Amino acid sequence: MQTDEIDMKLISLLSENARLPVADLSRRLGIARTTVQARIDRLQDRGAIAGFTLRKGASLRPAxxxxxxxxxxxxxxxxxxxxxxxxxxxxxxxxxxxxxxxxxxxxxxxxxxxxxxxxxxxxxxxxxxxxxxxxxxxxxxxxx
The missing domain is CATH 3.30.70.920 (Lrp/AsnC effector binding domain/regulation of amino acid metabolism (RAM) domain)
Structure with missing residues (x-):
């Protein structure tokens, strides 16, 4: 299955904040929570999402x-x-x-x-x- 516009919007939202709850993602995308979770799972299975990571805040970043x-x-x-x-x-x-x-x-x-x-x-x-x-x-x- 190809990555569509909703997948790209989902990836963009997760790139901004990977900790967003599925319910928030669902509201922002205008689709059901189960659909959001299924899309995340599918994107992970296909390798489009390799994982979720911690981004260091300014106080921890090297100068x-x-x-x-x-x-x-x-x-x-x-x-x-x-x-x-x-x-x-x-x-x-x-x-x-x-x-x-x-x-x-x-x-x-x-x-x-x-x-x-x-x-x-x-x-x-x-x-x-x-x-x-x-x-x-x-x-x-x-x-x-």
Missing amino acids: VRATALLSIEPRAAAAVIARLKTLPQVETVHTTSGRFDLIVILSAQTTEELDERLDDIRDAQGVKTSESLIHLSTKIDRAG
């Missing part, structure tokens, strides 16, 4: 975030990614096409801590070059 763009030596990806996994400040790592091979999103409590982690990343065996972008403010955050 400084950055993106590091890495060019790596040929066949060094596994070793570089293994090194990145050991750094708790590294949140996500993406492979990419173009001038850089990896996009690394990281966070820290201070600029000094961030600077040290960026040094660790630059010094990792297999990293040829890196470019760092410090996040200043968030204008849109649909991922939470």
